[in-house]
Amino acid sequence: MDISEKAERIRHERDQYRILVDITNSVLSHLEMDGLVAEVSREIYRFFGISQISIALCDNYSSAVYLCYSSYYQRSHPVEKMQYHLNELHPDLTQALDSNQPVRLTLDSATQDPLYRHMCEQGMSETLLLPLAFNHKPLGVLVLSHENKSIFTEDNCNLLKQIAARFAIAVDNAAAYGEITRLKDSLKTENLWLTEQIHRTDSFSEIIFQSEAMRNVLEQVDLVAHSDSTVLILGETGTGKELIARAIHRLSDRHQRTMIKMNCAAVPSGLLESDLFGHDKGAFTGATTTHIGRFEMADKSTLFLDEIGDMPLDLQPKLLRVLQEREIERIGGNKVIPVDVRLIAATNRNLKSMTNDREFREDLYYRLNVFPIVIPPLRERPEDIALLATYFTQKIAQRMNRKIDCIPLDALEQLSRYPWPGNVRELENVIERAVILTRGNTLNLQLHELNIPKPSRLKNALQTPTLLEKRMQTEAPENDDEERDRIIAALKATNGVVAGARGAATRLGLKRTTLLSRMQRLGICVQDLF
Structure with a gap:
């Protein structure tokens, strides 16, 4: 081989590499299937002049259905494009796909085969079938047809085979991208629905629910709110007893004044009496000024006593007197002060059993238990968990200046199986930790920390x-x-x-x-x- 032949061969190989690089860069830049197919058809026509280019791709949702794209190029005419489905692949295409080897066919104008008859009507005489596969996974078949039998030389066939291999990689990437996009859209659709449910649900006073159990609770709230009756709210820790008390106050005739709150378990027993009823100046060492107690502060309004079961036994008679007589005396004072207070008490303890054990006064219990409202634990209303999780995610993300608009549906399903011993408060804490750990727009829930039980067979x-x-x-x-x-x-x-x-x-x-x-x-x- 002389120098000129070697130079010509090198130039030819260089040109083929350029074609391969150009087509590879072009097709790999497309993530959507329609754009990818259109681009590879256009590039093959530009470099090889092949008139009829068809692509049969396996449908992602059914291995028995093929999505087909067809492009027909003619000089001085716009390209003719067609897209359709095949329920059954042609035997020759199946052979190429199963063997993962190219198949070259010479078309006969007298053929009755529907696929080839259409090609012959367009003037095609030669067809090359190139299988598309990636990682031993069959993806489809590239069908190239031309009027000139000499177009499919051994050299061109080898180059087209390499192009088909790169096109298969792009097809696999586009299919994966399409699946990811579809799943994201599905998640957004589901989360949008949850968001709308939050805004459309009958929530009053920040209470998020859709369960029948909570609906019954709020019906009781609506019934008792307009009366001045004492309400005893019962429920496990973290169920939202204060929210229910706030709802009663907001619906009552006293809503124009601020509801006064006090946690009986959070105040030392020695200071609890002074905090409730107040004290006069000089009543005891350190009482340098007159102190107004919670009952006076709540005059013409509502007093919410949380954790009433933790109130000391010696202080309970004084509370009972206030409820019966509607008047108080400050510590160290001798003046009777009338108060108009609506009392709402709450506890997570069983006051009835405490009265049997003489840990709580029976007369006070009956005075408090005028209208009891029992809040169901979260495990008894799992249909509320998804709404609450979505609500807390939005609220906490907004507070942290974060944008989180997606919660994985399988995570919500697992949350509904967890018993939630800490109820809504525990759920909010779990969501807050997840928001802190989230780096994108999809909530990063640490479900392994909850030890969620698997569904029982x-x-x-x-x-x-x-x-x-x-x-x-x-x-x-x-x-x-x-x-x-x-x-x-x-x-x-x-x-x-x-x-x-x-x-x-x-x-x-x-x-x-x-x-x-x-x-x-x-x-x-x-x-x-x-």
Whole structure:
């Protein structure tokens, strides 16, 4: 081989490398499938002059369906593009895909094959089938056709094979990007719904709920608020007893004055009497001025005594006298001061059993227990957990000047299985820690720290679906209208909840992602149903 031939060979190899680099850089810059396919078709036509370029790609949601793109280039004519689905791949394309080897075909104008007949009508005479695969995963087939039989030389075929390999990498990247985008959209849709539920729910006085248990509690609040009756709020620690007291005050006729609060467990027993009833100057050592107590401060308003079960036994008769006589005497004073106070007490202790053990006065208990309100623990109203978690995330993120608009749905499902011994307060603390640890816009919940129990197999086995649920799970819809009606019925039955043990996906026997995908395809929006 002389020098000129070597130089020509080097130039030819250089040109091929440039083509390969140009096409590689071009296709790898596209993350959306439609743009990627259009770009690779345009580049192949530009460098090789191939007129008919078709691409059959495996559908991400069904291995039996292929999404096909077709581009037909003619000089002085706009490119003709077509997109369609194939339920069954042509045998020659299947051969190329299964063998992962190129297949070259000479077309016969007399063929009756639908695929090749269409190509022959466009004047094509030669076809090259190039498999698209990445990491041993078949992705589809690149179909190249041309009028000139000499276009597919061995040299061109080798270069096109390398282009197909790089195109397969780009296809895999675009498919992954599409899946990520779809999941993010699904998460945003679910979180937008949760956000709207927070704003649309019957929350008064900062109480976030959608459970029937809390609805019953707030009905009792509404009933007792306009009276002056003493209210005893019972519930475990962290259930929001102060919020309920605040709601009663805001709905009462005393709402124009500030509610006075006092935690009986937080004040030393020696100072509790002075804090409640006040003292005159010189009443005891250190009493250099007159002190106004909480009862006087709450005149014409509401006094909220939290942790009433921790009030010392010797102070309880004085509290009972105030409730009965509506008057107080300051420590060290001899003046009777009338007070008009509405009392709301709260405790996480069992006052009835305390009276039996002589740890709490029975007469005071009955005086306080005029209208008891029992707040259910969070574990008894799991349907409120997702709303509360979303609300706390927004509130805490805003306070920290952070933007967090996404909570993973599987994390919300796990939160609903946790018993929450600290109730709403514990949930808020967990969310606050997660906001601090979050670096992006998706909440970083540290679920492993909660030791969340796994779902019991026995419990799942005992939860037998109803006849309607069985029918929804087993009968396949005959058309889109029937499937749409079935999904809407499930969403209405679950109050719009998609995921979780009580969600529409479980009722339909579908994965959450599958249901969200079908809802998007059928144009079903949860917000439009309620």
